[in-house]
Amino acid sequence: MxxxxxxxxxxxxxxxxxxxxxxxxxxxxxxPNLETDIALTNIALDLIGxxxxxxxxxxxxxxxxxxxxxxAFLRKEREYKNVLLVEQPNTxxxxxxxxxxxxxxxxxLLLKELEKSKNVNFQAIAKKSLKEVSYHKRFxxxxxxxxxxxxxxxxxxTQQAVNDLWVFTDELFHMTKDDQVVADAGFGVDxxxxxxxxxxxxxxxxEECKLLIPEVEYFQKGGKKGIHSEHMGYxxxxxxxxxxxxxxxxx
Amino acid sequence: MSHTEKKIFNADQxxxxxxxxxxxxxxxxxxxxxDWMPEKYRKTHIRQISQHAHxxxxxxxxxxxxxxxxPSLRRKVAxxxxxxxxxxxxxxLYSACETLGISREELYEQLHSGKAKYSSIFNYPTLTWADxxxxxxxxxxxAIINQVPLCSTSFGPYARAMVRVCKEESFHQRQGYxxxxxxxxxxxxxxxxxxxxxxxxxxxxxxxxGPTDEQSTHTEQSMIWKLKRKTNDELRQQFIDQTVPQADxxxxxxxxxxxxxNNETGHYDFGEIDWEEFWQVVKGHGMCNKERISAxxxxxxxxxxxxDAALAYAEKQAESQDAKQAV
Numbered sequence: 001m002x003x004x005x006x007x008x009x010x011x012x013x014x015x016x017x018x019x020x021x022x023x024x025x026x027x028x029x030x031x032p033n034l035e036t037d038i039a040l041t042n043i044a045l046d047l048i049g050x051x052x053x054x055x056x057x058x059x060x061x062x063x064x065x066x067x068x069x070x071x072a073f074l075r076k077e078r079e080y081k082n083v084l085l086v087e088q089p090n091t092x093x094x095x096x097x098x099x100x101x102x103x104x105x106x107x108x109l110l111l112k113e114l115e116k117s118k119n120v121n122f123q124a125i126a127k128k129s130l131k132e133v134s135y136h137k138r139f140x141x142x143x144x145x146x147x148x149x150x151x152x153x154x155x156x157x158t159q160q161a162v163n164d165l166w167v168f169t170d171e172l173f174h175m176t177k178d179d180q181v182v183a184d185a186g187f188g189v190d191x192x193x194x195x196x197x198x199x200x201x202x203x204x205x206x207e208e209c210k211l212l213i214p215e216v217e218y219f220q221k222g223g224k225k226g227i228h229s230e231h232m233g234y235x236x237x238x239x240x241x242x243x244x245x246x247x248x249x250x251x
Numbered sequence: 252m253s254h255t256e257k258k259i260f261n262a263d264q265x266x267x268x269x270x271x272x273x274x275x276x277x278x279x280x281x282x283x284x285x286d287w288m289p290e291k292y293r294k295t296h297i298r299q300i301s302q303h304a305h306x307x308x309x310x311x312x313x314x315x316x317x318x319x320x321x322p323s324l325r326r327k328v329a330x331x332x333x334x335x336x337x338x339x340x341x342x343x344l345y346s347a348c349e350t351l352g353i354s355r356e357e358l359y360e361q362l363h364s365g366k367a368k369y370s371s372i373f374n375y376p377t378l379t380w381a382d383x384x385x386x387x388x389x390x391x392x393x394a395i396i397n398q399v400p401l402c403s404t405s406f407g408p409y410a411r412a413m414v415r416v417c418k419e420e421s422f423h424q425r426q427g428y429x430x431x432x433x434x435x436x437x438x439x440x441x442x443x444x445x446x447x448x449x450x451x452x453x454x455x456x457x458x459x460x461g462p463t464d465e466q467s468t469h470t471e472q473s474m475i476w477k478l479k480r481k482t483n484d485e486l487r488q489q490f491i492d493q494t495v496p497q498a499d500x501x502x503x504x505x506x507x508x509x510x511x512x513n514n515e516t517g518h519y520d521f522g523e524i525d526w527e528e529f530w531q532v533v534k535g536h537g538m539c540n541k542e543r544i545s546a547x548x549x550x551x552x553x554x555x556x557x558x559d560a561a562l563a564y565a566e567k568q569a570e571s572q573d574a575k576q577a578v
Contacts, residue, residue: 022319025318025319025327025331026318026319028311028315028318028331028334028335029308029311029312029315029334029338029546029550030315030546030549030550031550031554032550032551032553032554032555032557032558033554033557033558034308034338034341034342034345035342036554036557037338038335038338038339038342041331041334041335041338042335044331045328045331045332045335048324048327048328048331049328051324052324052325052328055324068324069323069324072324073323092553093553093554093557145564146560146561146564146565147557147560149564149567150559150560150561150562150563150564151556151559151560151563153556153559153560154556154557154559154560154563157556238319238320239319239320241320242320242321242322242380243322246322246438246440246441249322249437249438249440249441250433250436250437251322251323251326251380251430251433251434251437
């Protein structure tokens with residue numbers, strides 16, 4: 001296993017937190033009520049905080065003299081390895097919650113395994129993040145229940161979000177070559193082993209919420225290989241605006 | 252007596268209650284929500300506390316405008332946390348206001364309809380990253396000067412909320428100044444960005460301390476109720492005296508050619524404030540008045556189905572709980 005394998009593996013995990021954190025932070029100040037606004041901002045803060053730990057580690061591993069900000073802001077779109085799910089837009093609150101729950105369950109299962117990594121950095125980051133992500137999962141799960149089993153309108157909107165976002169769930173378990181190398185070395189997690197527990201958990205909550213589990217013929221994929229949706233360019237043009245317009249400055 | 256119980260007092264009783272009330276405030280004791288209070292006191296406090304709460308949540312918007320574009324991860328996290336703090340301030344100020352017998356929905360309705368005001372400074376646009384520094388340094392700086400005296404105001408829930416608000420605001424102010432300092436230690440382009448932000452925010456920040464004493468309508472009664480300890484002009488002078496040396500340290504120029512230290516008074520003399528601009532923005536003609544209110548209104552209106560769902564779900568849960576207990 002080379003440092004390069006490891007760096008690519010970390011991108012695969014950290015870019016999910018980065019891009020989802022960025023997406024949720026777009027909602028700050030626009031939540032359906034103050035309490036939810038504060039809670040979602042908290043989740044964005046946790047995710048970006050986790051991202052920093054991972055990117056700082058990438059900067060350490062890199063042969064170049066780089067910082068966490070170079071990793072966050074100066075890559076090309078193809079070099080971001082987040083899954084398509086996390087870049088999906090904040091269409092409405094149902095999409096926000098369903099996207100969050102679909103990601104949180106995966107994130108939780110991933111971190112529980114990553115905590116057992118042979119790599120001490122991964123152990124430490126996973127241990128700290130797991131506490132935060134357990135809360136995220138509870139928050140999004142509780143809201144999913146409220147929306148799914150609330151009013152007729154909320155049920156419809158939530159079912160729509162579930163139907164539209166379900167196609168992005170399978171990619172969470174895809175393994176790149178780097179992922180496999182790092183997993184084989186006992187540093188990383190083999191995501192494919194999380195799949196069955198993931199779907200058991202998600203399906204059980206959807207049933208409890210009286211929501212239907214979509215049947216799809218084909219799952220979307222690409223983000224993990226750097227082939228993103230059209231949304232990604234806009235996310236990055238916002239995120240990288242300062243760094244691209246004013247290169248090489250300290251802020 | 253709870254404020255929701257309408258007890259009728261005769262004129263003598265009311266007079267005596269008022270005397271007790273005034274004496275209590277004079278002794279520096281707190282008025283609590285369940286205490287008797289004159290109707291005017293209640294109304295004035297609803298107006299001021301809600302205006303303050305509205306300012307916090309409308310004030311989230313100009314800064315939230317830069318979260319997605321923050322130039323480093325550290326700055327992004329700090330800005331998110333700052334805007335989140337403001338939501339928190341809004342939350343406890345609304346809660347303090349609700350103890351006076353008005354609901355949050357009614358308060359929002361007053362904001363959305365334009366009946367209630369919020370600090371006019373938030374109707375100015377945030378155009379560059381340096382505005383995040385200028386807002387923290389100047390707007391939070393002016394807010395602290397306005398708000399520190401409120402930590403010992405007469406209405407208990409407001410005073411207690413303000414203790415916490417002020418602690419956080421002073422952190423925000425330092426954070427804003429630190430953004431400006433970093434820019435001033437940076438490239439010429441960054442320094443220009445900082446100067447440009449100061450040029451745009453300086454005068455609106457002075458206006459934040461309120462109209463001149465001659466123009467201010469509420470000052471006298473507010474002094475008695477300890478909603479105010481100093482007049483607007485005194486506060487403004489304090490803000491200027493405090494801020495000018497801070498600008499000097501980082502090498503920025505205050506955009507006022509009349510600004511000069513007066514050795515006799517020990518204060519800075521300063522130029523004429525454009526009060527016409529102030530009143531125009533108060534009346535709704537600022538660059539962002541419409542956007543700010545429509546952003547708040549959209550968030551609230553688009554969130555209605557969410558709040559309805561939460562309520563319906565809670566009711567279903569309560570029913571099933573009742574049913575279980577009945578068995």
